[in-house]
Amino acid sequence: MAELIVVRHGQARFGSAGAGGYDQLSDQGVAQSRLLGEVLRRAGLRPDRLITGSLTRQKDTLAHMGFDGAPEEHAGFDEYDFHDLLHQRFGGAVPDMVLRDRKAHFRTLRDTLGDWQAGGLAGARESWAQFAQRVEAARRHATRPGADCVLAVSSGGPIGRLVAACLDAPDAMMITLNLQVRNTSVTRFIFTGSGRFILNEFNAVPHFMTPDGAPLMTYS
Known part of the structure; x- marks a missing residue:
């Protein structure tokens, strides 16, 4: 079985009236991204494939995580x-x-x-149905054959939708999940060539489970 690891982007700059202002990492978001990359590499993670959405905050999060390789881009991982x-x-x-x-x-x-x-x-x-369809398209893209470990950087909405759909939960559960997702948290899925897609871990933050890391944790 293969693994899809979906990371929420680091903390973005809050308070701008325009999406462009929000689509930048804060200094804390940069620190979160670097720390997560260090922890995952120490744990032996070696992704076969890297993917982000089209958003700057997602791309910059992956860049600061420090993994080698040219990332793919799929807009299905973008936030609503x-x-x-x-x-x-x-x-x-x-x-x-x-x-x-x-x-x-x-x-x-x-x-x-x-x-x-x-x-x-x-x-x-974008309608809700269109959002759900493009997240599903991103999932299919990320889990296509050819990789045992896929690392994707996305946002809270798509992560909430992936988890809710995987569990066959009501649409409203996506909102609850979405608003829980911490910046640079890790959500893991197992997938197979036969089409099985199984939630393994949700919203984990091992990099914040230390006295030095704890102050970096944020939700937005």
């Missing part, structure tokens, strides 16, 4: 466009508190994702 979803919900005028306050942001995001999954936010650039 939460800026667009929030703009659709609020008619283009997202309240400043939602943009600037973390608690308000994530409370509002949870409700917005629920509306999106239920078929609301009809003007969004």
Whole structure:
């Protein structure tokens, strides 16, 4: 059996009104990525294939992890466009508190994702069904034959969707999983050539389980 390891990107810069501002690692995100790479290499991890989505924060996370090899890119590992979803919900005028306050942001995001999954936010650039389809396409791309260990860097939404789909859980479970995923956490799946895809580990952070690593842990 082969293994797909999906890492969430390092902490990004929070508070920008535009996706471009968020799509950059913070200094803490860089430190998280470097530490995870060191821990995984010490554990003997040698990926046969490296993959990221198209987002800068994902690519930079992999780069700072320090593995050799040219990564592939598959946009199915990209996050849903939460800026667009929030703009659709609020008619283009997202309240400043939602943009600037973390608690308000994530409370509002949870409700917005629920509306999106239920078929609301009809003007969004991507429907829930389209998001789910592209995450599945990314999974199929990553688990195609030819590698025993695949390392992918993605985001909380696709990771939540992969886990929920793997467990045949209701769509709403993706939201709960999504909002738990820690920056640079590790989620592992086992897959076979016959199509089996099994969750092995979710949201693990072995690199933060030390006195020096613990202060680096973040969720957004």
